[in-house]
Amino acid sequence: MQPELPSAKMQLHEPSKGLTAGRTVTNLDLARLQFASTSIYHFLFVPVTIGLAVLVALLQTTWHRRGDEAYLRLTRFFGTLLVINIAVGVVTGLVQEFQFGMNWSAYSRYVGDVFGAPLAIEGLGAFFLESVFLGLWLFGWGRLSPRVHLATIWAVAAGAALSAAFIMAANSWMQHPVGYAVVNGKAQLTNIWAVMTNPVFVWGYLHVLLASLVTGSAVMLAVSAWHLRHGSQVEQFRMAASLSLVVLLPASLFAMMVGSHLGVIETTYQPMKVAAMEAEWESCQPCSFSAFQIGGGKNDETPTKIIAIPHLLSLLADDSWNGPVEGMNELNQQYQQQYGAGNYVPDVFIQYWSMRVMAYLAVVVFLVALLGVYLLWRKKLMTTRWFLWLAVWAAAIPFLMNTAGWMLTENGRQPWIVQGLMQTNQGVSPSVSATSIWMSLTVFVLLYGALAVVDWTLMVRYARKELAPAGGTDEHDLSETAMAY
Amino acid sequence: MGLQVFWFIAIAFLWTGFFVLEGFDFGVGMLHGVIGKTEEERRVASATIGPVWDGNEVWLIVAGAGIFAAFPSWYATMFSALYLAIVLLLVALIVRGVSFEFRGKRDGAAWKRNWGRLQGAGSLLAPLLIGIALADLLHGLPIDTSQEFTGNFWDLLSPYSVFAGITLVLLCLLHGATYLSLKTEGDLRERAHRLARRFTLVTGAAVLVFGIWTQVVIHHGAFPDFLTVAAVLAIVASAWLLVERREGWAFAMTAFAMAATVLTFFIDLYPNVMVSSTSTAYNLTVQNASSAPYALKVMTVVAVIFLPVVMVYQGWTYHVFRKRLASPGAPATRPSASGTGASPAAAGGAPVES
Numbered sequence: 001m002q003p004e005l006p007s008a009k010m011q012l013h014e015p016s017k018g019l020t021a022g023r024t025v026t027n028l029d030l031a032r033l034q035f036a037s038t039s040i041y042h043f044l045f046v047p048v049t050i051g052l053a054v055l056v057a058l059l060q061t062t063w064h065r066r067g068d069e070a071y072l073r074l075t076r077f078f079g080t081l082l083v084i085n086i087a088v089g090v091v092t093g094l095v096q097e098f099q100f101g102m103n104w105s106a107y108s109r110y111v112g113d114v115f116g117a118p119l120a121i122e123g124l125g126a127f128f129l130e131s132v133f134l135g136l137w138l139f140g141w142g143r144l145s146p147r148v149h150l151a152t153i154w155a156v157a158a159g160a161a162l163s164a165a166f167i168m169a170a171n172s173w174m175q176h177p178v179g180y181a182v183v184n185g186k187a188q189l190t191n192i193w194a195v196m197t198n199p200v201f202v203w204g205y206l207h208v209l210l211a212s213l214v215t216g217s218a219v220m221l222a223v224s225a226w227h228l229r230h231g232s233q234v235e236q237f238r239m240a241a242s243l244s245l246v247v248l249l250p251a252s253l254f255a256m257m258v259g260s261h262l263g264v265i266e267t268t269y270q271p272m273k274v275a276a277m278e279a280e281w282e283s284c285q286p287c288s289f290s291a292f293q294i295g296g297g298k299n300d301e302t303p304t305k306i307i308a309i310p311h312l313l314s315l316l317a318d319d320s321w322n323g324p325v326e327g328m329n330e331l332n333q334q335y336q337q338q339y340g341a342g343n344y345v346p347d348v349f350i351q352y353w354s355m356r357v358m359a360y361l362a363v364v365v366f367l368v369a370l371l372g373v374y375l376l377w378r379k380k381l382m383t384t385r386w387f388l389w390l391a392v393w394a395a396a397i398p399f400l401m402n403t404a405g406w407m408l409t410e411n412g413r414q415p416w417i418v419q420g421l422m423q424t425n426q427g428v429s430p431s432v433s434a435t436s437i438w439m440s441l442t443v444f445v446l447l448y449g450a451l452a453v454v455d456w457t458l459m460v461r462y463a464r465k466e467l468a469p470a471g472g473t474d475e476h477d478l479s480e481t482a483m484a485y
Numbered sequence: 486m487g488l489q490v491f492w493f494i495a496i497a498f499l500w501t502g503f504f505v506l507e508g509f510d511f512g513v514g515m516l517h518g519v520i521g522k523t524e525e526e527r528r529v530a531s532a533t534i535g536p537v538w539d540g541n542e543v544w545l546i547v548a549g550a551g552i553f554a555a556f557p558s559w560y561a562t563m564f565s566a567l568y569l570a571i572v573l574l575l576v577a578l579i580v581r582g583v584s585f586e587f588r589g590k591r592d593g594a595a596w597k598r599n600w601g602r603l604q605g606a607g608s609l610l611a612p613l614l615i616g617i618a619l620a621d622l623l624h625g626l627p628i629d630t631s632q633e634f635t636g637n638f639w640d641l642l643s644p645y646s647v648f649a650g651i652t653l654v655l656l657c658l659l660h661g662a663t664y665l666s667l668k669t670e671g672d673l674r675e676r677a678h679r680l681a682r683r684f685t686l687v688t689g690a691a692v693l694v695f696g697i698w699t700q701v702v703i704h705h706g707a708f709p710d711f712l713t714v715a716a717v718l719a720i721v722a723s724a725w726l727l728v729e730r731r732e733g734w735a736f737a738m739t740a741f742a743m744a745a746t747v748l749t750f751f752i753d754l755y756p757n758v759m760v761s762s763t764s765t766a767y768n769l770t771v772q773n774a775s776s777a778p779y780a781l782k783v784m785t786v787v788a789v790i791f792l793p794v795v796m797v798y799q800g801w802t803y804h805v806f807r808k809r810l811a812s813p814g815a816p817a818t819r820p821s822a823s824g825t826g827a828s829p830a831a832a833g834g835a836p837v838e839s
Contacts, residue, residue, distance in 0.1 A: 087586035101564025112557020132540035
C-alpha cells in the first residue's frame with residue numbers, strides 16, 4: 001500500500017539512478033549525494049572511536065590491576081588518538097541528526113513517530129553518557145580516585161557503543177520496518193520492543209560492534225607496528241601490539257560470521273538486496289557464487305563470470321547446500337504486482353562490488369591477525385620487519401570495509417527509503433531548492449575536507465610521538481600527553 | 486495534562502537547559518580571546534569550560550531529537566524551512582567543537598591563535614542563529630496548508646528574529662563573563678569581572694525590549710510579562726552581586742535570567758510550535774504536529790527515567806571541576822605540587838582553592 005504523501009505531487013524520478021550524464025541533476029540526487037557523503041565520512045570516525053574507547057579502557061584496566069606504569073603511558077598515548085577522532089565524530093554526528101529534517105522532511109514527517117524515538121533515546125541514554133564522562137576522564141586525572149577514574153573511561157566506551165545501538169535500531173527499521181501501523185498516511189509506533197528486537201537490528205548491531213573492534217584494534221596495531229619497526233620504546237609497544245592482536249583476531253573472525261548470518265536474515269526480509277549483491281538476475285537452485293566477474297552493471301544481465309564457485313551462494317544466502325535464491329527479474333515482477341509499476345532493482349554494480357570489497361578485505365584482515373598472533377606466539381613479531389610494515393598499511397583496510405558495508409546495506413535498500421513503505425524519491429524536502437542543497441553540499445565537502453587534513457596530520461603526528469613519561473596521575477603532569485586542551 | 490503538552494514542556498525545558506549550560510560556553514568562547522592577553526591566559530580562559538562544554542552541547546542534540554520524536558511535523562517543517570541558517574549553524578558548531586580539541590595539539594602561535602579565533606566566531610554565530618531560528622517559530626514564516634515552508638532565506642531574517650538572536654548573544658556574553666569571573670583567578674578574574682559588569686546594562690535593556698517586542702508580536706499589548714521582568718531584575722541583581730564579589734550568586738542570577746528569557750519565549754509560543762504568516766489556520770500546533778499517544782508514552786517513560794539520571798551525573802561533573810583555574814605566573818597560583826617539572830598549566834591552568 002503506497003502512502004499518500006505531500007511530496008507525491010512532485011515529479012517522480014526514476015529511482016536509484018546515480019548522477020548519470022544526459023539527465024538533469026535533481027534535488028533527489030543532490031540530497032542523496034549529501035547524505036551518502038556525510039554519512040560515509042561520519043562513519044570513518046565512529047567505529048574507530050567505539051573500538052579505541054574499549055581498547056583504551058582495557059589498557060587503563062590493566063594498569064589499574066597490575067600497576068605497571070607502561071600501561072598508564074599507553075593509556076594516555078592511545079587516549080590522545082581517541083580524543084582527536086571523537087572530536088570529528090561528534091561534530092559530524094550533529095549534521096546527521098539535523099539532516100533528516102533539512103533534506104528529508106517528507107520522510108521525517110512520515111516516519112518521525114517511529115524513527116524519532118530511537119534517535120531521542122540515543123541522545124538521552126547514550127550520547128550524554130559518552131560526552132559527560134569523556135570530560136570527566138580527560139580532566140579527571142588526579143581529581144577522581146583511580147577506581148572512579150577508571151569507571152569514567154568505561155562509561156565513555158559504553159556510551160559510544162550504546163549510541164551506535166540506537167542509531168542501528170533506527171536504520172534497521174528502514175531496512176525491515178516492524179512494530180508500526182500506517183495511520184492517516186503516516187507510520188505510527190505500536191511496539192517499541194519489536195523495534196528494539198528487530199532481527200536486522202540485533203545482528204546488524206553486533207556486526208557493527210565487531211567491525212568497530214576490528215577498526216580500533218587495527219589502528220592500534222598499526223601504530224604499535226610503526227614504533228616497533230622504528231625501534232622506539234619496543235617493550236611498551238609490544239604490549240600494545242599484543243593487546244590489539246588478541247582483540248583483532250577473534251573480532252575479525254566473529255565479524256565475518258555475524259555478517260554472514262546477517263546476509264541470511266536479509267535474504268528473508270530484503271531478497272532484492274541479496275539478489276543484487278550476487279548479480280543474480282534469474283532465480284537459481286542450487287546457486288553458485290560469482291567470485292569475480294566483468295560487466296554486470298545496472299542493466300547488464302549477462303556479465304562474464306570469471307570465477308564461479310558451485311553451491312556457495314546457496315550456502316551463504318540460505319544456509320543449505322541446494323538452497324534457492326530468487327533472481328532480480330522475478331522479484332521485480334513480484335514487487336510490481338505488490339507496489340505498482342516501477343523498477344525495484346538497485347544499482348547492481350555497487351551491490352556486487354561493495355559486497356566483495358567488504359568480504360575479501362575481511363579475509364585479508366583475518367589473515368593479518370592470524371599471522372600476527374602466530375608471530376607473537378613464536379616471539380618473532382619484533383624481528384619480522386615485513387609483517388610490521390604490512391600491519392601499518394593494513395589499518396586502512398577496515399575503513400574501506402566499513403564504507404563498503406554501508407554502501408551495500410543502503411544502496412541495496414533502494415529504491416526504498418523505508419523498505420516496502422516509502423520510496424526514496426518521496427522522502428525529499430519539497431520546500432528546499434536545488435540551489436540550497438548545492439550550497440550545503442559544497443560547504444560540507446570543503447569543511448569536511450579541511451577537517452580530514454587536520455585530523456590526519458594530527459593523528460600521524462601524535463601516533464609517531466614517543467610515549468610520554470608517566471609522571472604522576474596529577475593533572476599537572478599531563479602537559480606532555482597533550483590530553484588536555 | 487496530555488502527553489502532547491508534557492512534551493512541549495519537556496522540549497522547552499531542554500532548550501532552557503541548553504542555554505543555561507551552553508550559554509556560558511558560548512560566552513567563554515566569544516570572550517576568551519578578549520580577556521586573555523597572552524596565549525596562556527586565553528588557554529586558561531577556554532579551559533574553564535574544557536571538561537563540560539561537550540556534555541552541555543548534548544542538550545541541543547536531545548532538544549532536536551526530542552522535537553523529531555514528539556513532534557515530527559515540527560521537526561520536518563522547521564529544519565527544512567531554516568535550511569541555510571542550519572547549514573551555517575552546523576558550520577559554527579563543527580568549527581567550534583573541533584577547536585577545543587585541536588587548538589592545543591600543536592605549538593605554533595598562529596595555529597593556536599587561528600583556532601582561538603574560529604572558536605570565538607563559532608561561539609558568536611551559534612547563539613545568534615539559534616536565536617533567529619527560535620524567534621522565527623513565534624514570529625511566523627510562510628507555511629502552506631500542507632505544513633510546507635514556501636518562503637526563502639530572507640524570510641528568516643525578520644527584525645524581531647534578528648533582535649532575538651542579538652539578545653541571546655548578549656545573554657551568553659553576560660553569562661559567560663560571570664562564569665569566567667567565577668572560575669578564574671588574578672588578572673583574568675578582574676577582567677572578566679569588569680566585562681560582566683559592563684554587559685549587565687546592555688543585556689538587561691535588550692531582554693526588556695525583547696520581552697516587550699514578543700508581547701507585541703503575539704498581540705498581547707506592550708507590557709512585558711512577569712518572567713521577563715524577573716529576568717531583568719535578576720540581571721540588575723547580578724550587577725550588584727558582582728560589585729559585592731559574590732560571583733557564585735551573580736552566576737545564579739545570570740543563569741536565572743537566561744532560563745526566564747528562554748522559558749517566556751516558549752510560554753508565548755504555546756499552543757503553537759510554528760506560526761504560519763500565510764494563515765493562522767496553517768499554524769503547526771502541539772496537537773497537529775505531534776506523534777501519536779503510544780510513541781509519546783514510550784518517550785515519556787524514557788525521559789522520566791534518563792533525564793534525572795543525566796542531571797545527577799552532569800551535576801556531579803560541575804562538583805568535580807568546581808575549583809578556579811589560574812594562569813601560571815598569576816599571584817594566586819599554587820606552586821606545582823608534583824615537582825616533576827611539568828608545566829603547571831597542564832589542564833589549562835592549575836586549580837587553586839577558591
